[in-house]
Amino acid sequence: DIQMTQSPSSLSASVGDRVTITCQASQDISNYLNWYQQKPGKAPKLLIYDASNLETGVPSRFSGSGSGTDFTFTISSLQPEDIATYYCQQYDNLPRTFGQGTKVEIK
Amino acid sequence: EVQLVESGGGLVKPGGSLRLSCAASGFTFSSYSMNWVRQAPGKGLEWVSSISSSSSYIYYADSVKGRFTISRDNAKNSLYLQMNSLRAEDTAVYYCAREAQFDYWGQGTLVTVSS
Numbered sequence: 001d002i003q004m005t006q007s008p009s010s011l012s013a014s015v016g017d018r019v020t021i022t023c024q025a026s027q028d029i030s031n032y033l034n035w036y037q038q039k040p041g042k043a044p045k046l047l048i049y050d051a052s053n054l055e056t057g058v059p060s061r062f063s064g065s066g067s068g069t070d071f072t073f074t075i076s077s078l079q080p081e082d083i084a085t086y087y088c089q090q091y092d093n094l095p096r097t098f099g100q101g102t103k104v105e106i107k
Numbered sequence: 108e109v110q111l112v113e114s115g116g117g118l119v120k121p122g123g124s125l126r127l128s129c130a131a132s133g134f135t136f137s138s139y140s141m142n143w144v145r146q147a148p149g150k151g152l153e154w155v156s157s158i159s160s161s162s163s164y165i166y167y168a169d170s171v172k173g174r175f176t177i178s179r180d181n182a183k184n185s186l187y188l189q190m191n192s193l194r195a196e197d198t199a200v201y202y203c204a205r206e207a208q209f210d211y212w213g214q215g216t217l218v219t220v221s222s
Contacts, residue, residue: 034209038152044209045212046211087151087152089209091208095154099151101152
């Protein structure tokens with residue numbers, strides 16, 4: 001199974017800050033990586049697919065980069081509505097595996 | 108508008124069975140593979156099972172293999188998960204999600220396994 005190591009597990013930042021989350025795959029997954037946002041009590045929402053493509057309707061302050069084993073998710077200017085848990089997920093191989101999640105809070 | 112609506116969750120005793128359903132609308136259901144993903148209370152996301160558009164290919168996580176069965180009825184635009192021999196560790200919110208990219212998710216249905 002491909003292990004997805006996501007860090008940090010949580011972070012606290014101020015409104016307007018740049019926030020970065022990393023995700024490392026245990027083997028090469030090319031660009032078969034998604035990033036999701038999950039707010040409490042809600043289903044995950046796809047933000048980024050194929051590592052760097054912004055899903056339709058998602059604000060441009062969200063971005064993703066990377067390929068192979070190392071990936072980065074960035075919020076360029078943190079907004080109060082971005083408070084959520086963010087997950088990476090690989091879909092190169094079965095079983096599909098998720099990172100452990102990063103809880104983002106406002107300082 | 109793409110919609111996925113899960114149903115069938117509830118409280119069941121260990122060793123019991125439950126059948127979850129996912130009703131799809133707003134897209135050509137028969138053209139897409141589908142997935143089940145679960146999330147235990149306060150925990151992360153765990154992929155459970157996937158089924159191809161024509162049911163030709165079916166996959167399970169090791170944790171549910173032999174106990175859960177995924178199926179679909181393209182005429183009814185519906186996805187199912189038959190869960191047998193349920194254990195306490197199967198307690199979770201179960202989501203259905205569309206396609207290999209998991210681009211749309213339902214709101215989830217809670218399954219609680221407890222005596």
